[in-house]
Amino acid sequence: xxxNRTVAAIAAAVVAGGGAGAAVYAFSAGGSTRxxxxxxxxxxxxxxxxxxxxxxxxKAANKGVVEVDSTLSGSSSSPFPSGGSGGxxxxxxxxxxxxxxxxxxxxxxxxxxxxxVKVAFGDGKTYTATIVGSDPSTDVAVLKVDAPAxxxxxxxxxxxxxxxxxxxxxxxxxxxxxxxxxxxxxxSAVGREIQAPDNTPIEGAIQTDAAINHGxxxxxxxxxxxxVIGVTAQIESDSGASDGVGFAIPSNLVxxxxxxxxATGKVQHALLGVSPQNASNGVKVVSVQSGGGxxxxxxxxxxxxxxxxxxxxxxxxxLRALIAAHKPGDTITVTYLRxxxxxxxxxxxxxx
Numbered sequence: 001x002x003x004n005r006t007v008a009a010i011a012a013a014v015v016a017g018g019g020a021g022a023a024v025y026a027f028s029a030g031g032s033t034r035x036x037x038x039x040x041x042x043x044x045x046x047x048x049x050x051x052x053x054x055x056x057x058x059k060a061a062n063k064g065v066v067e068v069d070s071t072l073s074g075s076s077s078s079p080f081p082s083g084g085s086g087g088x089x090x091x092x093x094x095x096x097x098x099x100x101x102x103x104x105x106x107x108x109x110x111x112x113x114x115x116x117v118k119v120a121f122g123d124g125k126t127y128t129a130t131i132v133g134s135d136p137s138t139d140v141a142v143l144k145v146d147a148p149a150x151x152x153x154x155x156x157x158x159x160x161x162x163x164x165x166x167x168x169x170x171x172x173x174x175x176x177x178x179x180x181x182x183x184x185x186x187x188s189a190v191g192r193e194i195q196a197p198d199n200t201p202i203e204g205a206i207q208t209d210a211a212i213n214h215g216x217x218x219x220x221x222x223x224x225x226x227x228v229i230g231v232t233a234q235i236e237s238d239s240g241a242s243d244g245v246g247f248a249i250p251s252n253l254v255x256x257x258x259x260x261x262x263a264t265g266k267v268q269h270a271l272l273g274v275s276p277q278n279a280s281n282g283v284k285v286v287s288v289q290s291g292g293g294x295x296x297x298x299x300x301x302x303x304x305x306x307x308x309x310x311x312x313x314x315x316x317x318x319l320r321a322l323i324a325a326h327k328p329g330d331t332i333t334v335t336y337l338r339x340x341x342x343x344x345x346x347x348x349x350x351x352x
Contacts, residue, residue, distance in 0.1 A: 204321030
């Protein structure tokens with residue numbers, strides 16, 4: 001029997017006045033439909049890999065985690081259906097405090113098509129949020145609330161490039177509207193590719209077996225130092241519930257996108273300017289965009305890129321992930337092989 005695999009964004013869509021029980025939602029994009037079924041799941045145990053306990057991490061970080069509630073018009077083009085004709089619906093997710101200016105990071109799919117957004121803090125206080133900007137190509141959005149300094153406890157971001165398989169993780173969020181829920185697990189894999197709401201590939205996603213369910217969308221995934229390594233965004237499941245295969249957008253990419261949205265309200269994605277192809281010893285340059293950053297730095301078709309800023313590049317997925325964590329105008333160091341000899345070039349990234 002063929003497996004009916006479900007890959008779904010994990011914000012919970014709620015119909016105003018709807019009853020309790022299981023619900024099925026469809027996420028449609030690019031001609032394909034992904035079915036989302038809410039269900040209860042059991043958290044997996046955390047690996048004992050740190051001096052910080054799960055309780056320590058929760059106490060230190062929970063004040064910076066918020067609930068995000070979006071009101072969607074019945075006629076909205078949001079990927080979250082209202083479940084009926086007319087009326088209004090809501091998407092419920094999670095977010096976290098990014099800075100002391102009141103910026104909140106969440107998933108784009110949590111607020112897509114929203115007519116209004118509210119942010120609720122752990123003490124029960126709720127504030128109307130403005131949407132600073134969102135990027136469907138990375139599923140990252142930034143909100144802003146006019147809240148007093150006493151409410152704002154920014155979370156610290158870790159270097160997601162340092163995340164390794166087997167690392168212990170902690171997720172905090174609001175699955176099914178259950179505030180302040182903590183689940184634990186490990187990093188199951190790194191360097192995964194997931195699809196953004198606009199069907200753009202998101203490279204470098206972190207896979208975890210920590211229980212992630214609908215409503216966890218936009219919430220932080222912590223390492224055992226209590227720092228954010230990613231933003232929980234999707235699950236893959238046969239049942240539609242958490243089967244221990246969840247994905248988080250890596251923190252380095254989140255920071256790059258959030259900083260751009262805060263600065264300008266929009267995002268420009270960095271471009272190296274090459275057509276890549278996997279090779280046995282790195283990433284082969286199939287062609288170079290004329291006038292692009294790689295061209296100006298002297299890269300040529302046939303070169304094999306081996307490292308970027310000292311980080312090994314074993315395949316084109318890793319190359320795209322590293323580029324995605326940068327902004328147009330950033331300079332990077334590219335090491336490549338040509339004719340059996342190693343060369344290094346400094347490339348100024350363009351915009352795609």
